[in-house]
Amino acid sequence: MIEIRLHGRGGQGAVTASRIIAAAAFEDGLYSQAIPMYGTERRGAPLTAYVRIDNVRVRERELVHTPDYSICFDEFISMNQTIANSMKPGGIVLANSKFKPEELPLAGDIKIACVDATGIAIKHLGRPITNTAILGAFCKLCPEVSLKGVEKAIYKYFPGRVGDMNVAAARASYEQVTDLITAKNKEPPKQVEEIVSGGYGALKDVSGWRVFEPVIDEEKCIGCKTCWIYCPEAALEWTANNKPAMISRACKGCGVCANECPVKAIEMVRVQVKK
Ligand code: SF4
Ligand code: SF4
Incomplete structure (x- = not known):
């Protein structure tokens, strides 16, 4: 079984992305499940979604705590060490970032790849909705999910011209994702900043x-x-x-x-x- 955790924000389409990944795996003949996890809906608030894929029926129903893959939907989230800390050994972090993977300040027994999904989304969709713009890159890194399967699943969620635009974004990210590199530092820092998860007004730094x-x-x-x-x-x-x-x-x-x-x-x- 492979387990995937998606880290996004309200409005970036991370929950839809989790459903598209699960549907794509199903298109490819595998079993899959997608689980969204968010509180009071709020544009910009951090949220997570989870996917499991296996070649036998998936019976687990709990959240994914130690994923094989973490997909980070924005540049700030991509630099957060808490995500890298909870990966399986050798796990893969796919970062939405204009930086090179070796420039991201992440440590641990992980591999990292980057793609500028925000830039791709703005170019192909006209808005920073990064879900399909990062899924193409994910297909390149994850042999269980094919680009063809993702394209079919995208058209189920976005028929017609909107589907065409999202498929173009997925293809662009498939082409533009960097190679995977192994994180330079094996030991994560002891003190790590947590992702801000809520609250209103000037007391919270959002x-x-x-x-x-x-x-x-x-x-x-x-x-x-x-x-x-x-x-x-x-x-x-x-x-x-x-x-x-x-x-x-x-x-x-x-x-x-x-x-x-x-x-x-x-x-x-x-x-x-x-x-
Ligand atoms: S206070 Fe000024 S900036 Fe704010 S809504 Fe009114 S005109 Fe616009
Ligand atoms: S100032 Fe307030 S309304 Fe304007 S973008 Fe920031 S959070 Fe939104």
Whole structure:
């Protein structure tokens, strides 16, 4: 049996990806199951999903605690050592990252491959929904799941033109995924930061959740406070000159403020992740 754990955020399609992997394995003549795991639904919040694949009926029903594969759906999650710590020996981490695998700060008895799934998703889907954009790469690393099976499963979930776009994203990631490398450091660090898993307002640092961030044009802003009222994270503070300012650690990049601003004074721009 192989066990897969998917680490994503609300809105990235990780749960759908788990179903597509399970359906693809089934298309390839194997038994499979997909299990989603998330709390109160919230765009940007970390979530996990699990897949098991076997050539006999899968009877286990618990969550996957020591996976053979971990698929990380965004760049911040991809750098989190807690994911690598719970892998089976020799397990594979597939990271959504523009970095090379040897540049990721992960340690342990693991192998790492990277693909810029966010860039692929923006190019083929026009949005940072990274699920199908990382599944092609996964097929390249996992012999039990074929690209053909994934393509068939994608069309079941997304028929027609949307399916074509998602299949194109999967094919691009199949081509662009890096080779697997073995992590340089075998011993993980003793102190590791946990993935932020919830909470509201400036007390929680959710800045790593952002793919896009709001940039406020003070010239256009009429000070109506609509963005401040609608922000679900209380991530906007009010400045002395009667304009909003982003509290960086509290903003998850959902874009609600930009959507609600009556004079389009807020633009969402892609975050540049630094090493
Ligand atoms: S993108 Fe805008 S609405 Fe969303 S959390 Fe950030 S400041 Fe608030
Ligand atoms: S909604 Fe737009 S115009 Fe109103 S305060 Fe916010 S940025 Fe300014």
